[in-house]
Amino acid sequence: MKVATGRNLWLLAFYMFVFGFVIILLGIISHVVVSSFAKSWFATPLPHKFTTSWYIYSYKTFQLPHIMYVTLIVAAGVVFFGLLISLPAAYVFARKDFPGKNYLMILYLLPILVPQMTYGIPLATTFFKYKIGGSILSIILANLVPMIPFGIFILTPFFEQIDRSMESSARMLGASRLRIFQKILLPLCIPGILVAGLLILVETIANFELSFLVCGAESQTLVINLYYAIFAAGMRPVYAVDAMAVIYMVLVMSLLLIILRFVPATQMVFRLDKR
Amino acid sequence: MSRSLYFRLGFHNLDRAALFFLLPSLLYLVLFFLYPFFYGLVLSLTPESGKPIYHNFYLFLADDWQRSTIWKTIRLAIPITLLVVFISVPLAYTMRRGIKFERLITTFLILPVSLGTVLIAEGVLGFLGGNGWFNQFLIKIGLIKESFRFTYNYTGVVIGLFLKNFPYCFLMLLGYVSGINPEIEKSARILGARPMQIFWRIMLPLMAPGITIAFCLVFVMDFAVFPTAILLGQPAGETRTIAIAAYQMAFEHYDMPKASSIAMIMAMTQMIGLVTILALRRRLYRGTSLGITKG
Numbered sequence: 001m002k003v004a005t006g007r008n009l010w011l012l013a014f015y016m017f018v019f020g021f022v023i024i025l026l027g028i029i030s031h032v033v034v035s036s037f038a039k040s041w042f043a044t045p046l047p048h049k050f051t052t053s054w055y056i057y058s059y060k061t062f063q064l065p066h067i068m069y070v071t072l073i074v075a076a077g078v079v080f081f082g083l084l085i086s087l088p089a090a091y092v093f094a095r096k097d098f099p100g101k102n103y104l105m106i107l108y109l110l111p112i113l114v115p116q117m118t119y120g121i122p123l124a125t126t127f128f129k130y131k132i133g134g135s136i137l138s139i140i141l142a143n144l145v146p147m148i149p150f151g152i153f154i155l156t157p158f159f160e161q162i163d164r165s166m167e168s169s170a171r172m173l174g175a176s177r178l179r180i181f182q183k184i185l186l187p188l189c190i191p192g193i194l195v196a197g198l199l200i201l202v203e204t205i206a207n208f209e210l211s212f213l214v215c216g217a218e219s220q221t222l223v224i225n226l227y228y229a230i231f232a233a234g235m236r237p238v239y240a241v242d243a244m245a246v247i248y249m250v251l252v253m254s255l256l257l258i259i260l261r262f263v264p265a266t267q268m269v270f271r272l273d274k275r
Numbered sequence: 276m277s278r279s280l281y282f283r284l285g286f287h288n289l290d291r292a293a294l295f296f297l298l299p300s301l302l303y304l305v306l307f308f309l310y311p312f313f314y315g316l317v318l319s320l321t322p323e324s325g326k327p328i329y330h331n332f333y334l335f336l337a338d339d340w341q342r343s344t345i346w347k348t349i350r351l352a353i354p355i356t357l358l359v360v361f362i363s364v365p366l367a368y369t370m371r372r373g374i375k376f377e378r379l380i381t382t383f384l385i386l387p388v389s390l391g392t393v394l395i396a397e398g399v400l401g402f403l404g405g406n407g408w409f410n411q412f413l414i415k416i417g418l419i420k421e422s423f424r425f426t427y428n429y430t431g432v433v434i435g436l437f438l439k440n441f442p443y444c445f446l447m448l449l450g451y452v453s454g455i456n457p458e459i460e461k462s463a464r465i466l467g468a469r470p471m472q473i474f475w476r477i478m479l480p481l482m483a484p485g486i487t488i489a490f491c492l493v494f495v496m497d498f499a500v501f502p503t504a505i506l507l508g509q510p511a512g513e514t515r516t517i518a519i520a521a522y523q524m525a526f527e528h529y530d531m532p533k534a535s536s537i538a539m540i541m542a543m544t545q546m547i548g549l550v551t552i553l554a555l556r557r558r559l560y561r562g563t564s565l566g567i568t569k570g
Contacts, residue, residue, distance in 0.1 A: 006470070007470065010369065014365075014369050018366070018380055021441070022380075022383050027409065028401070028402045028438075029386075031401040032394075041406075043406040085299045088295075088297070089297050092293045092297045108300070108304065113495060117499045117518040117521065117538070118538055118542045119315075121522070121538040122315025122316075122538060123308075123311040124525065125311070125318065126311040142307070145307050145308050148304070152300065206389055208393055208501075209501060209502075213522075223391060223394075226397070230400070230506050233400075242397065242401065245398075248394060252391075253389075253390075256389050260385070264381065266381060266446045266450035268388070268389075269385075269447045
């Protein structure tokens, strides 16, 4: 019985810690939301008056339509080219064994493991040297560096699940390599493509460092703008900054809601068991 | 290469189509990852004319204010990494066979990971700020008289990093530990091992490889701390990390050779950290991790 009590105590501590963490998290999120609707708010549990005018204010002063446009173009570009480039590579990683495969895997892991700050500065330098720094294109190109390996590591297990005999049969019936890829493999890995696309999408929208290093005045994504708004605290009312934070949050959370229907949360972070 | 050797090594597997499939991604990484990195390395080794090749590195290390960023970064990275990993391991272990509200808990925990550092910073500034709910609460229950400064200092950065990296590390370890074959634990229990024995003698050694990688990843993320250190810390003081120093050199002084040298020093310091972690692990535990995963 002693063992059982010990376990119960431990479980109690476990739930208390998780509960505390979730409370703080909820506090952080709802503080931003409440503040974005406050007329003014100073050292009281809740603001005395509520207003939606900060959303109109931030829509105008932050040039929200333009920011949204940049964010969506960047996200769409990274998802499209990320999938296009990582899909065939994932297929080779899933199906082929060749010498140096492990070393190649390590090379592909580096952009995920090495912090973006470390290679972002040389990358930004290179972009500015070739006069593409500061453009929307440069943000897409920079974000693709970690996202291509990320896509490969998500897609490879999906290809591994597809039975090899499908390909063999198609091959025997005379289908060409390209046709097999098009007609058999691609339809079978639609779920994988969907998952990888969504994960790349949310990662790109939330990714800060790389976009921050290469962006210019006209090519700031939502999260970069949010950063500058917080950084220049005092230039604008904190409620307006919070309104923009809420817009960003709604975007990320709605994507997250879709993603969690397909992927468990433990698979959204770096997977330790996949080598 | 002779044809038989070619076959023996297995290169025949990598036919032209496979190469063609691999090429775009490989080319991309060479062009946009390896090339910039080596360009940065070369740039860092090209000081103003007439100076020795290591001059940029010397300038950084000889300047007290610049050199102190290394210590400031370490002072943040190591405690937070230890805190994050040491809390994540027992929690992930507890959840290994599933638990009540598991889905709800993991859903909440993925939130800070997805929302990112900038949003967390804004939330912490409000919630834990001088007039935020948390301080109001502490004053109300009589724990403190005046509001406590959680933000714009070392504590703020610790909180910000913990909020993002703890869920990340926890979910990573949870994925790893639930992949360990449950039969192993069952056998130990049948042979009469107590829960504590199972944890220390069986499961912890099996988790060691995963913990090591998680430790390395969290350390790397903490070491590169940038937006959190600026928004929640004192970027001109105690939390001026090495990433901030590199950024300022590149985009405030527009001195790319010096900035590259700082980025290289950052990468090297980080490598030293990783090698130390791996060496420590080898000293602490030596063993096999073969055949532990389910099917």
